Amino acid sequence: MTPDFSFHSPEQKIRHPLYTQKGIEVCFKRDDMIHPFISGNKWRKLKYNLIKATEENKKHIVTFGGAWSNHILATSCAGATFGYSTEAFIRGEEVENPILTMCKLFGMQLHFVSREAYQHKKELFTTSIHRDHAYFIDEGGYGIEAVRGCKEIITELSTPYQHIFCAAGTGTTAAGLALALAENELNSQLHVVPVLKGGDFMAEEMKKLRAPLQQTILHTDYHFGGYAKTTPELIAFVKDFVAQTGVMVEPIYTGKALFALHHLIEQNTFQVGERILFIHTGGLTGLLGMLDKFN
Numbered sequence: 001m002t003p004d005f006s007f008h009s010p011e012q013k014i015r016h017p018l019y020t021q022k023g024i025e026v027c028f029k030r031d032d033m034i035h036p037f038i039s040g041n042k043w044r045k046l047k048y049n050l051i052k053a054t055e056e057n058k059k060h061i062v063t064f065g066g067a068w069s070n071h072i073l074a075t076s077c078a079g080a081t082f083g084y085s086t087e088a089f090i091r092g093e094e095v096e097n098p099i100l101t102m103c104k105l106f107g108m109q110l111h112f113v114s115r116e117a118y119q120h121k122k123e124l125f126t127t128s129i130h131r132d133h134a135y136f137i138d139e140g141g142y143g144i145e146a147v148r149g150c151k152e153i154i155t156e157l158s159t160p161y162q163h164i165f166c167a168a169g170t171g172t173t174a175a176g177l178a179l180a181l182a183e184n185e186l187n188s189q190l191h192v193v194p195v196l197k198g199g200d201f202m203a204e205e206m207k208k209l210r211a212p213l214q215q216t217i218l219h220t221d222y223h224f225g226g227y228a229k230t231t232p233e234l235i236a237f238v239k240d241f242v243a244q245t246g247v248m249v250e251p252i253y254t255g256k257a258l259f260a261l262h263h264l265i266e267q268n269t270f271q272v273g274e275r276i277l278f279i280h281t282g283g284l285t286g287l288l289g290m291l292d293k294f295n
């Protein structure tokens, strides 16, 4: 059976006083609504990997990630949904948390490995339980199949936008967006917000995935200290945005990209009447690891 990935996420106009004041329109591509566990861009990235696994007659998925990985959770649920067994190598010491508990509920086998061992993913893969019919998916779903899935964020759109915003971790989603814009001759400006420190490397990552960068601007000043780091200013922004709009975001990815968008709007970067699309890449279960920050 080929997995059914036919769901299209809605484009939704968001009401916020800042947008009204500046005379711009902001829509969200609600990839967070695709699925509660196979969330956002992780669904996009899994799609062509799972289709390929089926074509190669492989029924066992092996993947990699940190203990709070949205990708690990997505893979465990996709496996249970579409009939694959799943196994994951988790970086670092054995821990328990709500994400890993849900992964186990979805039937995923977990192995905790040292940071040194984790560097050698191909070697770990050869030790997996069903290695002769196992399919390898890299950390975060990274790779060319994932890029192909992310292109569909663009090809699904009902109307063109002058500007498109997304958060970036590995740059796979951004690469898919950049490729799809170029291939479909859409002249939107792509604004990519790395959530890690030193985000200039994102341009190299996107190039490795064969993305053209003519339409891309990197906004590297919105990492708030690094991956999964936050500041009181970022937390206050997230609280305020969620309460004003009814759209949930989290501070690891979408909160940072949205902060960048709002900061640029405040600086009058966009002209009156311009239309902006924000890709809501999902990942709301990340909030479960940050509850203490919101109290």
Ligand SMILES: *Cc1c(COP(=O)(O)O)cnc(C)c1O
Binding pocket: 040, 041, 042, 070, 071, 140, 167, 168, 169, 170, 171, 172, 173, 174, 253, 254, 281, 282, 283, 284
């Ligand atoms: C994984 C993730 C990202 C990062 O996507 P990349 O393709 O690795 O750049 C962005 N947003 C959310 C919510 C994620 O879970």
